[in-house]
Amino acid sequence: MPQRVSTLFFDMDSYFAAVCQAEEPALIGRPVGVVTTDAPGAAMIAASREAKACGVKFGTKVAEARRLCPGIVFRPAQHDVCVEYHHRIRDAVETVLPIHTAHSVDEFSCLLDRSQQDLAEALKTGAAVKRAVAEQVHPSLTVSVGVAPNKLLAKVAAEMAKPDGLDWITAETLPEKILRLPLREFPGISRGILARLERAGIRDTQSLYALTPKAARHLWGNVEGARFLTQLQGGTVVYPPTRRSSLGHGQRLVMQNRTPQAARLVARRLLIKTASRLRREGLLARSLHVSASCDRHGRQSVGDTIMATQDTFTLLKTFERYWRGLTLADPRSVSVMVGGLIPMASHIADLFETREAGQQSTRERLCSMIDGLNARFGQDTVRFGELPPHKVPFTGAKIAFQRVPERSEFHE
Numbered sequence: 001m002p003q004r005v006s007t008l009f010f011d012m013d014s015y016f017a018a019v020c021q022a023e024e025p026a027l028i029g030r031p032v033g034v035v036t037t038d039a040p041g042a043a044m045i046a047a048s049r050e051a052k053a054c055g056v057k058f059g060t061k062v063a064e065a066r067r068l069c070p071g072i073v074f075r076p077a078q079h080d081v082c083v084e085y086h087h088r089i090r091d092a093v094e095t096v097l098p099i100h101t102a103h104s105v106d107e108f109s110c111l112l113d114r115s116q117q118d119l120a121e122a123l124k125t126g127a128a129v130k131r132a133v134a135e136q137v138h139p140s141l142t143v144s145v146g147v148a149p150n151k152l153l154a155k156v157a158a159e160m161a162k163p164d165g166l167d168w169i170t171a172e173t174l175p176e177k178i179l180r181l182p183l184r185e186f187p188g189i190s191r192g193i194l195a196r197l198e199r200a201g202i203r204d205t206q207s208l209y210a211l212t213p214k215a216a217r218h219l220w221g222n223v224e225g226a227r228f229l230t231q232l233q234g235g236t237v238v239y240p241p242t243r244r245s246s247l248g249h250g251q252r253l254v255m256q257n258r259t260p261q262a263a264r265l266v267a268r269r270l271l272i273k274t275a276s277r278l279r280r281e282g283l284l285a286r287s288l289h290v291s292a293s294c295d296r297h298g299r300q301s302v303g304d305t306i307m308a309t310q311d312t313f314t315l316l317k318t319f320e321r322y323w324r325g326l327t328l329a330d331p332r333s334v335s336v337m338v339g340g341l342i343p344m345a346s347h348i349a350d351l352f353e354t355r356e357a358g359q360q361s362t363r364e365r366l367c368s369m370i371d372g373l374n375a376r377f378g379q380d381t382v383r384f385g386e387l388p389p390h391k392v393p394f395t396g397a398k399i400a401f402q403r404v405p406e407r408s409e410f411h412e
Contacts, residue, residue: 003119003170005147006236008097008110009154010129012089013142013163015106016046019085020075022138031056031072033065045077049142049163085137092136096128109151119170122147126166152231153178155187171234175209178232183208188228193220209233243341247283249273250291250335256390263292263331264323265388271312271319271336272384278310278338279360279368284347285309286340290322295330302326305340308347311363312370312384 012018016034021027031051035042044065047056054069065072086105093099093108100111116125126145133143142164146157153169156178161167169177183189183197183205196219202208209232216225227237249270257266267290278285289303302325306318319336345358355361360368370382380387 003172004117004149005119005122005154005168005170006112006117006149007151007154008112008122008126008129008145008147009151009158010093010108010110010126010143010145011155011158011162012106012133013144014046014048014052015141016077016082017048017051017075018141019078019082021048021140022085023078023081024075027073027075028140031069033060033062033069033072033074034077035062035074036077085141088137089133089141092132093129095136096132097125107155109154112147119147119168123166123168130164130166149234150231150236152187152228153234156181156185159185174234175206179205179209181205186232188224196220245341246287246337246339247274247277247341248289248335248337250333252333253331254390257388258331260328260331262389263328263334265386267292267323267334267336268316268319268385269388269391270334271315274336274338275310275312275315275367276371278341279364279371282344283310283341284344285315285338286342287338288315288318288322289337289339290319290326291335291337292326292328292331293333294328295332297327297329300326303337307350307353308340308342309361309364310344310367311361312367313363316384 017032020032020034021030027048029050030048031054032048033044033051033056034046035044042062044051044056044058044060044062046058047060047065051065051069051072054072056065056069056072060068062074065074082105086102090099090102090108093110097110097112097116099108101109103109112122112125116122126147129145130143133141144158144162144164145166146154146159146161146168148154148157148169149171157167157169158165160181183203184194186205189197197203197208200219202211202219208229211219211229213226213229216229217223219225220228227239230237251266251270253263253266257263271288271290285306286308287303287305289301291299291301293299302322304322307314309315315338344360347358349355349357353361355364374381
């Protein structure tokens with residue numbers, strides 16, 4: 001009987017650095033380190049394959065990277081460019097097969113249809129994905145692909161093939177093909193889980209594979225343990241749909257903005273970005289929290305429930321009241337978060353709201369018009385008040401773990 005798989009997972013190799021090389025061809029073949037700022041104490045957020053060969057990796061400080069790799073070149077992270085390449089990669093891959101989930105800016109999974117589930121056909125599909133990215137996006141962007149019976153094992157297979165590889169795991173190759181992998185290399189095993197496994201005497205993959213789902217659930221302390229083990233053993237897990245309950249933005253303040261007034265203006269700008277996300281995603285917020293971290297007073301947060309809204313004016317008015325409740329001295333970072341999110345279409349307006357059921361209010365429609373003007377004519381064509389003394393590029397629109405900003409966020 002032929003070996004069969006159901007999931008294809010692909011991961012871009014050294015993504016941020018590879019994008020720099022694609023944008024600047026003179027860097028192709030040279031060691032590149034991607035940093036937030038070119039200072040001796042700054043740390044790498046990405047390193048090219050050439051830099052990794054010299055021992056430079058995520059978290060390596062700039063000074064240490066120069067020692068390990070004297071010819072290394074540093075470039076700042078280009079969040080807007082990396083998001084643009086993310087969408088170009090999606091478009092290229094979808095000429096081969098649909099992308100099911102984008103797990104981050106550089107990791108994706110696809111469900112194989114019946115004609116692609118035979119292992120030989122799945123590997124042909126994986127090779128086609130690699131060609132599509134090289135030919136339609138840029139040859140410096142290499143892809144590691146894994147195919148397996150589920151997403152967890154497909155991701156493991158892709159990691160086994162890095163960089164620029166294509167590998168597989170099938171039910172017939174389990175557990176032998178994964179037994180040599182250390183536990184820390186499996187997605188879903190954090191430092192905390194690893195410590196629990198060690199205390200339970202489980203120090204290698206063979207011992208982990210021999211567990212029952214019930215025992216794994218006990219060790220993890222929740223159902224994720226059983227789900228993890230089911231997938232590790234080649235089974236399928238159907239996850240219930242999830243709904244986001246909050247969203248927000250935070251920023252570490254640059255030196256020019258480390259005063260109470262400047263910090264307030266940065267926080268306002270973060271809230272304005274958050275409000276535009278609410279409108280773009282068709283959501284209403286029912287709570288608002290404002291936070292600041294200071295050298296003298298540590299982290300403080302003020303917030304409460306609010307009437308359901310996506311109106312920037314209403315949110316800013318509430319923000320000012322909450323901000324006055326913070327004691328600021330030497331602020332270092334600020335953040336805003338809206339919660340209690342509900343789809344506008346399912347919201348039932350109460351007696352005091354001036355909106356039709358499932359519709360924007362008059363001021364929310366005005367805010368959406370402002371969003372459209374800024375998208376068409378440029379960021380801050382129409383703005384809600386004063387800007388911070390130093391306007392950080394792409395405030396609130398940086399790539400984060402499991403979040404890829406929309407293209408439009410870089411123009412708001």
